[in-house]
Amino acid sequence: MATIETAEKSANGANEILTYESVDISYDGLKVVSDVSFALHEGECLGIVGESGSGKSTLIRAAMGLLGAGGLVTRGDIWYRGLDLPDVPRDEMRRINGEEIAMIFQDAGNALCPSRKIGDQLYESMLEHGNAERAEFTENISRLLERLRFDDTDRILGSYPFELSGGMRQRIGIASAMMMNPKILLADEPTSALDVVAQKDVVEEMKIIKDVYHTSIIIVTHNIGVARELSDTLLVMKDGHAVEYGPTNDVLTNPQSDYTKKLISSVIGLKR
Amino acid sequence: MTMENNSTQAAATTISSISSISTKSKTPTIREQHVKKKNVKARLFFFGALLLALLVMASFAESFCPYDPYAQNLDIALQAPSAEHIFGTDRYGRDMLSRVIAASHVSIFSSLSLVAAITIIGTTIGIVCGWRGGRLDTVLMRAADMFLAFPGLVFAMAVAGVMGGGIMSAVIALAAISWPKYARVARSKTLSVREMAYMRAARLSGSGTLKIIVRHILPNILTPIIVTSMLDIGTMMMELAGLSFLGLGAKPPIAEWGSMMSETRRLLSTVPIAVFAPGGAIFVSVMIFNLFGDALRDYMDPKRRGR
Amino acid sequence: MNVRKYFASRMIQLVPILIGITFLSFAMMQVAGSDAVTEMYSNAGAAVSEETLDAARARLGLDKPFIVQYFVWLGNMMTGDMGKSFISGRDVFQTFMSKLPATLLLTVMSVAATIVLSVPLGLLAAVSAERSASEQDSTHRTIYSVIDNVVRFLSFIGNSMPNFFVALLLMNFLAIKLGLLPVISSGVTLESAVMPTMTLAIAMTAKYIRQVRGAVLDELGQGYVTGARARGVRESVILTKSVLRSSLSTLLTLLALSIGSLLGGTAIVESIFMWDGVGKLAVDAITMRDYPMIQAYVVWMAIIYVGVNFVTDMLYVVIDPRVRLGAEK
Numbered sequence: 001m002a003t004i005e006t007a008e009k010s011a012n013g014a015n016e017i018l019t020y021e022s023v024d025i026s027y028d029g030l031k032v033v034s035d036v037s038f039a040l041h042e043g044e045c046l047g048i049v050g051e052s053g054s055g056k057s058t059l060i061r062a063a064m065g066l067l068g069a070g071g072l073v074t075r076g077d078i079w080y081r082g083l084d085l086p087d088v089p090r091d092e093m094r095r096i097n098g099e100e101i102a103m104i105f106q107d108a109g110n111a112l113c114p115s116r117k118i119g120d121q122l123y124e125s126m127l128e129h130g131n132a133e134r135a136e137f138t139e140n141i142s143r144l145l146e147r148l149r150f151d152d153t154d155r156i157l158g159s160y161p162f163e164l165s166g167g168m169r170q171r172i173g174i175a176s177a178m179m180m181n182p183k184i185l186l187a188d189e190p191t192s193a194l195d196v197v198a199q200k201d202v203v204e205e206m207k208i209i210k211d212v213y214h215t216s217i218i219i220v221t222h223n224i225g226v227a228r229e230l231s232d233t234l235l236v237m238k239d240g241h242a243v244e245y246g247p248t249n250d251v252l253t254n255p256q257s258d259y260t261k262k263l264i265s266s267v268i269g270l271k272r
Numbered sequence: 273m274t275m276e277n278n279s280t281q282a283a284a285t286t287i288s289s290i291s292s293i294s295t296k297s298k299t300p301t302i303r304e305q306h307v308k309k310k311n312v313k314a315r316l317f318f319f320g321a322l323l324l325a326l327l328v329m330a331s332f333a334e335s336f337c338p339y340d341p342y343a344q345n346l347d348i349a350l351q352a353p354s355a356e357h358i359f360g361t362d363r364y365g366r367d368m369l370s371r372v373i374a375a376s377h378v379s380i381f382s383s384l385s386l387v388a389a390i391t392i393i394g395t396t397i398g399i400v401c402g403w404r405g406g407r408l409d410t411v412l413m414r415a416a417d418m419f420l421a422f423p424g425l426v427f428a429m430a431v432a433g434v435m436g437g438g439i440m441s442a443v444i445a446l447a448a449i450s451w452p453k454y455a456r457v458a459r460s461k462t463l464s465v466r467e468m469a470y471m472r473a474a475r476l477s478g479s480g481t482l483k484i485i486v487r488h489i490l491p492n493i494l495t496p497i498i499v500t501s502m503l504d505i506g507t508m509m510m511e512l513a514g515l516s517f518l519g520l521g522a523k524p525p526i527a528e529w530g531s532m533m534s535e536t537r538r539l540l541s542t543v544p545i546a547v548f549a550p551g552g553a554i555f556v557s558v559m560i561f562n563l564f565g566d567a568l569r570d571y572m573d574p575k576r577r578g579r
Numbered sequence: 580m581n582v583r584k585y586f587a588s589r590m591i592q593l594v595p596i597l598i599g600i601t602f603l604s605f606a607m608m609q610v611a612g613s614d615a616v617t618e619m620y621s622n623a624g625a626a627v628s629e630e631t632l633d634a635a636r637a638r639l640g641l642d643k644p645f646i647v648q649y650f651v652w653l654g655n656m657m658t659g660d661m662g663k664s665f666i667s668g669r670d671v672f673q674t675f676m677s678k679l680p681a682t683l684l685l686t687v688m689s690v691a692a693t694i695v696l697s698v699p700l701g702l703l704a705a706v707s708a709e710r711s712a713s714e715q716d717s718t719h720r721t722i723y724s725v726i727d728n729v730v731r732f733l734s735f736i737g738n739s740m741p742n743f744f745v746a747l748l749l750m751n752f753l754a755i756k757l758g759l760l761p762v763i764s765s766g767v768t769l770e771s772a773v774m775p776t777m778t779l780a781i782a783m784t785a786k787y788i789r790q791v792r793g794a795v796l797d798e799l800g801q802g803y804v805t806g807a808r809a810r811g812v813r814e815s816v817i818l819t820k821s822v823l824r825s826s827l828s829t830l831l832t833l834l835a836l837s838i839g840s841l842l843g844g845t846a847i848v849e850s851i852f853m854w855d856g857v858g859k860l861a862v863d864a865i866t867m868r869d870y871p872m873i874q875a876y877v878v879w880m881a882i883i884y885v886g887v888n889f890v891t892d893m894l895y896v897v898i899d900p901r902v903r904l905g906a907e908k
Binding site: 303304305414417418421422423424425426427428429430431432433434506510513514517518519520530533537540541544547548551554555558559562563 | 596599604607608610735736739744748755762839842847861865866873877880884885
């Protein structure tokens with residue numbers, strides 16, 4: 001199929017870092033993702049778009065073993081550095097999570113315990129991946145936050161998640177994902193819960209990550225505008241199936257499937 | 273699918289250099305998912321059948337007794353379990369098995385009537401409060417709060433004691449402390465149903481209050497109320513037996529499990545079966561009611577299954 | 580500031596409840612139909628004329644209207660005067676207070692035992708329940724499912740046994756069969772406290788395991804657990820630092836509510852094991868229709884219960900930063 005070749009080309013021959021092969025995912029015997037294959041290359045940003053319920057979030061959660069109750073990769077493989085991730089035991093998986101593969105959630109505030117201070121939780125995560133002095137941690141995280149155009153970092157680290165605005169929480173989410181400098185960043189609808197201004201901020205920050213840290217990124221979004229801004233390649237999901245996969249520009253300017261055409265035309269006021 | 277094959281090959285060539293632990297398979301790994309079947313219906317049916325058997329036994333208790341549960345025969349007093357008397361005899365020579373069976377009548381039906389009473393009273397008060405609102409609602413709900421502020425059994429013990437004992441006074445005592453729970457459930461459900469669109473329509477179309485309550489509110493609040501009361505029967509049975517054990521409920525010679533145990537507890541070191549037989553009977557009955565209640569709740573509310 | 584306001588408003592809410600409790604207790608004894616004078620003279624055994632009785636009633640203020648009597652009684656109660664026992668003639672309040680420590684000791688020990696037993700078991704059940712649905716390996720799923728079901732089954736059994744039955748079972752096995760403990764309490768000693776504590780703790784633990792399991796299972800489904808897992812935090816750390824902390828307020832509330840049945844439960848257990856506390860005192864008083872004694876028991880147990888719930892509410896505020904810092908829900 002033509003789309004595959006173009007996808008290969010777009011990566012400029014760089015190494016694949018994460019590879020999905022014929023992945024099926026089921027919840028309690030009910031298939032929600034079926035036969036999806038794609039590859040993420042070093043330094044690439046892959047966008048996964050589709051309606052809610054299309055299985056796009058499930059797809060990236062599977063890579064981190066975060067499918068939750070009743071979820072299972074029933075067929076196929078997810079390769080990362082020679083490891084088939086669905087078969088990696090929980091204890092080993094948690095060493096990879098955070099340090100090598102990190103995730104940004106739709107509501108990053110939700111991904112932090114509401115009854116504990118942000119700084120404590122981030123430091124705790126840091127400690128789980130090796131020794132770190134509190135002072136050193138604070139310095140590093142502050143630098144990272146400043147890079148993400150935050151000031152007043154001390155106050156933020158001393159706050160509870162509910163004390164911050166949605167946009168601020170989301171940037172904390174980005175910082176917490178980036179603090180261990182992971183190889184792969186998985187972003188699950190990072191802009192969906194935000195207002196337009198905050199959305200723009202987050203997109204800017206994702207660009208910084210891409211350009212400065214050269215992290216490989218998968219961004220799951222139903223917002224084609226966001227995908228166009230950030231992603232090199234695009235995977236379109238519908239009802240658990242991949243309907244289109246190729247360089248973002250090709251997919252958007254010359255969509256092959258009817259569904260992609262519909263999806264693009266439904267976006268009104270697309271920038272550019 | 274061609275797309276899948278292509279990507280597999282392409283990936284295989286690029287990643288082989290990094291791969292250290294396992295090599296990639298040509299065919300995708302299959303992982304079987306065993307989905308636990310939750311046979312809620314079968315469970316409901318099974319425990320329902322057990323419950324029915326229990327109720328039949330309790331209804332015709334006397335005819336299931338091998339001996340007259342009240343006939344005293346001091347010649348055979350305090351016998352250990354034997355072929356004729358599998359639970360032995362008590363100090364009046366009464367057959368313990370017969371007494372345990374006979375006691376099911378009072379023990380089970382007093383709990384059932386207690387739960388029926390508090391369900392009806394509590395639900396009625398709840399619906400009236402939720403429907404009418406206003407001062408009546410405030411007064412009744414304050415009263416409910418008052419009862420909830422008491423440690424239930426302490427109050428029940430005092431009431432039963434003051435009323436002079438007897439199974440009726442135990443039932444009334446427990447009813448006095450237990451109705452507020454039902455009133456609260458019924459009230460909050462009524463309030464939420466009341467504001468729904470079709471209720472407004474029904475009111476505007478001029479349906480009478482009683483008709484609205486029977487046609488629209490009752491069916492909506494019935495499920496949680498029934499589930500709550502089913503799950504309450506076991507607890508109530510234990511509390512009633514507890515009051516009887518203290519001498520505040522059923523009085524001898526009436527056979528009732530709690531009072532039987534308080535009669536026989538002095539035999540604990542000599543004929544322990546005389547204590548454990550009625551105790552076991554309470555345990556088994558409560559268990560059946562609880563298991564049925566659980567199954568019923570799961571059946572009525574699929575979201576809670578497996579919790 | 581916010582917290583202080585909250586405390587104050589909760590304090591004010593206590594007033595009507597306390598008035599209600601005392602009123603109800605007072606009314607109950609009035610309805611019982613027998614007044615102190617009749618009891619006093621019937622205990623004396625002599626036939627007394629109506630005039631003498633009326634004179635005695637007037638002296639004690641019993642001819643006054645009901646509501647006036649209530650306030651007089653309430654006033655006396657607050658100064659620690661709750662009358663004399665019909666049976667022993669001793670001061671009711673003092674008798675009650677002298678027996679209270681034994682009951683409080685029993686209560687505290689049972690609550691402690693309950694927490695020690697049910698929190699780990701409830702956690703184990705919840706974690707197993709979650710993993711039985713989320714492990715990749717199907718053998719693991721089965722093992723976890725079995726663990727969960729065993730714990731649940733145990734709690735189910737405990738929930739279906741009345742406490743007096745548990746008490747007699749323990750007595751039979753631990754004291755009579757094995758001879759490990761004295762059958763009947765020989766005063767307030769550690770040895771004689773074992774069985775009553777176990778009895779109360781078993782019933783409470785059975786109930787509480789379910790609640791811990793439910794609360795933890797709810798928390799495990801929250802986004803922050805997924806978040807912590809995504810950051811690579813160990814399960815044990817997630818459980819102890821975040822999950823238990825977040826479910827603490829729920830668990831505390833449930834524990835406080837179960838203290839109500841515990842206070843009632845002590846009555847049966849104390850009289851079975853002859854533990855010399857207020858529960859046994861109350862059962863004896865009820866059997867002998869010693870109304871002032873019953874009244875003191877009901878009123879003070881209710882006050883203690885209300886107090887425990889109040890303290891729990893306050894702790895709730897301290898624990899949960901969302902409430903403490905006055906955040907919107």
